[in-house]
Amino acid sequence: MHDDDEQVIRLEDYRPTDFLIHEVDLLVCLFEGRAEVRAALTVERRPGSPEAASLSLDGDELTLTSLALDGERLPEGSYEVSPEALTLHGLPASGRFTLSIGTTLEPEKNTKLMGLYRTRGVWCTQCEAEGFRRITYFLDRPDVLATYRVRIEAPRAAAPVLLANGNPVESGPLEGGRHFALWHDPHPKPSYLFALVAGDLDVLKDDFTTAGGRKVDLAIYTEKGLSARSVYAMDALKRSMAWDERRFGREYDLDVFNIVAVSDFNMGAMENKGLNVFNHKYVLLDPDTATDGDYAGVETVIAHEYFHNWTGNRITCRDWFQLCLKEGLTVYRDQEFTADERSRAVKRIASVQLLKSQQFPEDQGPLQHPVRPTRYREINNFYTATVYDKGAELVRMIATILGPERFRAGMDLYFERHDGEAATIEDFLLCFEEAGGRSLERFRLWYAQAGTPTLSVRETYADGRLTLSLSQRLARGAAGTGTEPMHMPVRFGLVGSNGADMEAVPRAEGAKAEDGIIHLLEEKGEVVFEGLPERPLVSILRDFSAPVTLDFPQSREDRLALARLDPDAFGRWRALADLVGETLADAGRTGFSPADAAPVLQAVAAGAADEALEPSLRAQMAALPGEGEIARLVGQDVDPGRVHRARIAAMAELGRIGGESFARLLAEGAGEPFSPAPDSVGRRALRNTILAFVSLAAGDASRAERQFAGATNMTDRLAALAVLAHHFPREAATRKALERFHDTYAGDDLVLDKWFMLQASAAHEDALADVERLAAHPAFKLANPNRARALIGGFASANPLAFHRPDGAGYRFVARMLTELDRLNPQTAARLATAFRSWRSLEPGRRELAAQTLRAIAQGKQISRDLKDIVDRSLQ
Template sequence: MRTDSPPVIRLEDYRPTDYLIDTVDLDFNLDPNVTKVTALLSLRPNPLGRPNAPLVLDGDELLLNDLRLDGTPLDANAYTASPQGLTLHAPPQRPFELRIETSVNPTANTKLMGLFRSNGIYCTQCEAEGFRRITYFLDRPDVLSVYTTRIEAAVEEAPLLLGNGNRADAGLMPGTGRHFVVWHDPHPKPAYLFAIVGGRLDTVSEVYTTQSGRRVDIAIHVEQGKRERATYALDALARSMRWDERVFGREYDLDVFNVVAVSDFNMGAMENKGLNIFNDKYVLASQDTATDSDYANIEAVIAHEYFHNWTGNRITCRDWFQLCLKEGLTVFRDHEFSADERSRPVKRIADVRTLRAAQFVEDAGPLAHPVRPNRYREINNFYTATVYEKGAEVVRMLKTMLGDDVFRKGMDLYFERFDGTAATIEDFLSCFAEASGRSLDHFSEWYAQAGTPILTASGFYDEVSRTYRLDLRQSTPPTPGQPEKKPLVMPIAMGLVGEGGRDLPLVTDNDVALHDGVLIFDEAATSVTFHNVTEKPVPSLLRGFSAPVRYDIDLSDDELLVLFSADSDPFNQWQAVQTVLIRQLIKGTEAVKTGRSLPPSDRLVRALAEFTAATAEQDAAFAAQVLTLPTESDIAREIGRDVDPDAILSARRAMKRQLSEALLPTLERLHIKLASSDAFSPDASSAGRRALRNAGLDLIAAADPERGEQLAAERYAAADNMTDRMAALATLALIPGAGREDALADFAARFAHDPLIMDKWLALQAMIPEPQTLDRVKGLMQHPIFTLTNPNRARALIGSFAMGNPTQFNRIDGAGFDLLADVVLKLDPLNPQVAARLLTAFRTWRMLEPGRRLKAEAALKRVAAAGNLSPDVTDIAARSLG
């Protein structure tokens, strides 16, 4: 730990490593407190590196036991070693072997980076820079090596020993009670993809046959007693493998594929080559323990980590500035997989909700950064929504611009040309430029420029000439370090909607870049004239959300509601009604500040009533999205400055109550009609029906709390699945009184034995928007189920309070800010990654009204001024205040 700011790492300073490591032979002698690791590294000078340079290996809290060069112990003056690094002053300028023996303590490793133990299971996490906590190494992604790993452990403690690649050897060690397994990975990889696992685990498995007829043993390994909850993840894995073969032509390349789920893990999952390690939250599911959202998340994360086999493993990143090359691209791939497996429109809406809630907020605050940052202090802090979600949107724009066929040609060329290498964004884009015959230099600015662009559109119809002129402007607000912004390339998928919802023909001048309904807008401003427009149209822009921008469309509420009722694009149907709701909620928020109440317009009420009565059952999942009001955070984001969370909550509650009262008869009918005695299934159609029924229950309770409480209590008591049980509990949680407390107590009694389920209970209470919630959270921090050392518990309680409860985290007295600051300072010495991630809840503090803003700033300054902070927390605090 250190108190000074970590040094700035700059993209412009990148240079190749001075030495290469061709092969790595590792020997692990597993022990809970003193695990000995022997590394035999075959090195050689890099022709692209500096001649006669010292060999500088990374370390982090390591204990060096022995060091030998070509089998001979080194003199003490030939090297310098510390827990943080090892330097060989004058290494041979020829191929040589370095043997390094280190000792690590897995049990004491609360940072959960490197080698650690989770519930008695040995496992590793090496991304981004965790391998240096195992042995001294060139711990950077452009050092690709072939690994052979021998793992030795007590049979009783760790009967299952797993590593990267294929199993090469195994055996008992007579008279010792120990055994060993050797794993060999033939594919060169960077150290961050290394993994081992050892422990007592239950397994579900099957044989998967690839499209070329190769047999692959695929398996999910979980903590004992949880085997039955791993079958859905195994099914999702097989479907992911089949989809990647069909859609991207990518076949798996080893004899085995193992997934291990552990209960202590900083991330969601990790794509280590052939041995994925998961937070058990994204593996374990059953009807009684997982919600429909859990099932969908498991499917998506299993797919994401598997897809990394090609986009991340076979082709990796040259440096950490290229992180979006593997993460953004792979998020795009898992989004496409989930869209094919479920409802494409509903998936798109859900993904855009996530983008706006996390990435747009990030782009608008002090933590804004480009999709490919050009500098960082702590790389762990750049696993962000910008890199992942906006990175995925950039890839989606590329596909929208080029079309499906050319995009696939570009991907095929990328796989062919850069397989087995550490690549860059320029390498990636060059394949699409070659496949399409187009320059993508301007498009590449999406990777370099931070901030969310604002697209402004106005339309003018000339009845005499039958023309429609569309005026477009774009601008991007300044972000930290980037005061000046350039125009970006925006593919605008669009239509002109005429009477009855029909799309009018798009006829423009020949020089307009319009193809297959996609307009390429790449200037600060432009005008496009459409000819032969026989009636005044309503423009439908950014269909499918074809560019990650905020947009201001010059349309009245009535025109937007025409799109809601008639647009052929489902996303823009949903977006149109969301825009109307947001507009009216912002006006309602201003009214609340002056002691008034502003009801929703009659036209909006009518449109939602007609939709609910006529179309809700045709696509239940889509209807559930439509009937879910914008969140308090959505409203705050659109207001943008001097935000008063209490006023927003009051306006949203009033709007929800008034809309629900108007829809109540239809909602009651739906509630009864959607009640089903069919056996539970996690499929998309069944999940959609549950989503609509539960959205209806939420609205019924808003219109009639007494009736809502009765229905929710009945639903909770009769629920045969976790989705319905949690939806009922969520409704009850918003209605103060004995019914709520009794239901919360019953849930805790039922599931006290399962921390993963209790996370739902913790999170639900942390998000209750009442002044008493702060004390509730403090009390729950003393509950036996809660511990700061487990990332899932910390995120469920503290993360949900800070990021999911705008009124209580942003309390006018500053007590919510102080709670988070206290937790971060307590957690930082134990797990800096999780502490830093929790601290990002302050990313919106500058948007608040002045009183709250001062309190938030004071809490941040208190964190920043504390001594002995980790680089992770130091970086977030400094950037948040900067």
């Protein structure tokens, strides 16, 4: 716990270090109950730094055991040490010197899972953002780049596998049943990319030959007995490596690439150079234990971490304010990979849904911040949807503005110019300006201004002339940043009654229009199209070409027509999704009206049944927005109970409207052999979406019962169980199905996480009692981040009805759990606390209860800096 809670780090205060660290030579000796670390740092005073400058190294809960300069022990008066810092005075004014530092650690007691810790007998590390300082004293910041040689010594019986970054150099036996391995990473890297793993692990091996003809040895390490479940991950890795060569010309640069899957991990995965450490959720798969969503998640995360080899590792960020430079860019790259591997339209729809459900609420609430923040108290709390997902949208807009060839030229220049450096957003944008021959002055404001802009569009048509009047507006929010007009690329199409885009030459004022894109550069702009043979349907914001709230009062009839006719698949989905969202938001305010909703729900049913569309797109057309997204559209004075009832009523009504066509879709393909291929995934998604509608319409759980009993894969099994648990929670069949599921998978942690999550997210009157009972279940482990996210996150973020109980009991339960978790793992507690982010939009009663709960958490005597930062910002 910390007494420096008010410390604020500011971008404007950045300055280079007074010292450089060129080489790091680490000796890590692992024993039962402790680890001894000796770091030999090759240090040099930075040219131009003051000769009197001291060297201040970061630490976190460290115990210093030895300290020497060029082999000579330092006298006590020449340094100051605490668990959090080591400051050295009187260091050489020129030339390189070696600083040797000894520390001792207790990995088994490290429940924060940052630095070096031990989980299920395996020693491993997590150093991003500031975990290396929990291993040794260091300049623990991303702009300090050094090469690393790492020697690991450990008992052979407990840790026959010894891994670190880079290439293996040497290994061999030691006395007393111990052994060693020496690794060398020739590429300078920041300390946050350091990794070490030691344990008794199974391995799946393969290899990959680069476009340049080099053979790379690949390995995925798992807990004993689980390597067979990493086959798909290996396939995804090899596809990622080949794709990055084709799409961006990036070859892998080491002799080996290793992945290790561990069960206790704060994040999804970590891109450490040549040694990626993964949460085993994103590695282990087979049809019986993993859903189609899990397969997609593994493919995405494997690709994401591999792509970091260049966008994050070879070129890293100068400081943590530039975090989006690696994360937003790499999310864009993994999205493009999935789009090329599967369906571009379906992937884009999924990305936009994620953006709207996760990033838009963040952008519009108390935790708002720019894509590049200018201040923070705890950097761990800025691994956010804004940095990742909105950051990716900004890269996508650059690609839209420049076009594919000039965008690729900009990326090539970025790789060429900044390889081996710690870069900034300015460095990145300058490459695109130079290679693309286009100013991005207005565009760069996207990185500095927080909030979701509103794009207003108005159309007028007469005598073959269509005028589109556009304007943009950005309201000042919690971050208090600017509101200037930004460069906003708006893709569009003019759809004729034949379902084809019309050809028309635009004339623009206050904007530019070219190649199907309107470039809105000022607050207002106008585009005129003349000589049109008929009034077109305006398909606007295709591909969601800018992350905005669209204000376009297009008639219901026009949008229903676009949902049938738009030749752009994303445009078809967006027209229908916007209509559905507006309909359910109205129902969330005043109650559900079947008559008012009928035309929209009929269009949803028609989209689901349209065999001209690929199955995954039909599933997207059929899916209704979640309660969180509906609440966001409602805006203010949200009653979560009313939102829940409106959505359930709409699902049931949709089931009735679908009728025979839904029954036929449920029957088609049922029982087909499992395949992760896109068409097979799409058919399952469509059937399982419809299953809930049909079951609610009939008020009958029998279809879900039969599917659960006969399912041959986890996707169908879990979908059926979700219908039972969410919509028929008190039926005997549901209780038996939950018991059977638990008993079948009691020894599989990843599947048990699904069991906890499913029940925690089930919206019904007794949900809180169920969750409290599950918190006392023998299999619930609060210290395991996956299990904590499944139960606490499943309840707080995925069950608005129960979390926002009008008596405040849901808030109080989550507060108790967060307080307990905060003592074990502050980072996970802080991330779960973001469930409160939209409390100000609630109706007055719940709003006050949520505020009281947040104030009570903030007043806790032992609250961590991580959790306090989230709670304080939520209350501002």
